[in-house]
Amino acid sequence: MLSKKTKYALRALLMLAEQEDAEMIQVSDIAQRQKAPKKFLELILLELKKHGLLYSQRGKNGGYVLAKPASEIYFGQIIRIMDGPLAPIPCASLTGYRRCVDCENEAKCPIRRVMRKVRDAMSEILDKTSIADALGSSGRKFRRAHGL
């Protein structure tokens, strides 16, 4: 289940992606329009910035903008930053692999095999859908569909 943090993050990024002219938006704006606690949202945006998804500026007329095109920001990355690995179980994760304690014979573990498939299926969607794709127009799929 997605945490609120992730949900706030996704909404904020989608909101910034909709800002056509790449103008800066302030945390308080986003918080207000999203009905999210401002201070909480600050932490979230800061973390997204640290991971290279946002660019920010301080002082009067400061705020946040996407650090790269919306078509290059994928759901998978956002979720991993906020909530950690996609896989339902650490031993089935590529990005956050951790062996299960007391699992002799990982290679034959039926649970792991199934969860691995789940991970792959999730990745297939989340790592290939950008926030631009999600917004429908102007994204990767859109441009591809129009031969651009």
Add this chain to the structure above:
Amino acid sequence: MLSKKTKYALRALLMLAEQEDAEMIQVSDIAQRQKAPKKFLELILLELKKHGLLYSQRGKNGGYVLAKPASEIYFGQIIRIMDGPLAPIPCASLTGYRRCVDCENEAKCPIRRVMRKVRDAMSEILDKTSIADALGSSGRKFRRAHGL
């Protein structure tokens, strides 16, 4: 992420599915072989029983057995019993649907659209893989593959 409860549940069910002659196994056995806290495991098995996955008997030589063939017990059901809906977000769930507060226009919510696809992909695996399938032989897929 799967909770420990779910992991214990899955392991216990797989263990019972491997018991060829449908002999009863006691909680303490399962707990020991799985290195799970016995009392905790009791609660888990009890819940699985209440949902019709297990049959139990008390007293000397009592224990648990699967209440139906392993080929009819699916990962999806087990996970839903223990952890709740598969969907990453309640508004994208079929079995546990709940509207998001402050989401005007659910039909157009980009997050929901994506998470719906994720849910479907997860269900496609988890609701079609039985514990017999996971164990490899004697399951649905196996029998089908051998024309039985």
Add this chain to the structure above:
DNA sequence: ATACTCCCTACTAATTCTATAGAGAAACAG
């Protein structure tokens, strides 16, 4: 009758998630 094993309710402990507080540092306006 007794020993065994599941059944049930209540509670405690640990962890994670959500949110708040407040001071600090860059940018800008005047």
Add this chain to the structure above:
DNA sequence: CTGTTTCTCTATAGAATTAGTAGGGAGTAT
């Protein structure tokens, strides 16, 4: 240079969920 604005950072508090414990009750077999 001073004051205002807005992001930056660290620490902490509160709430919710998860994990685990305790202890007696009830059915079953010998």
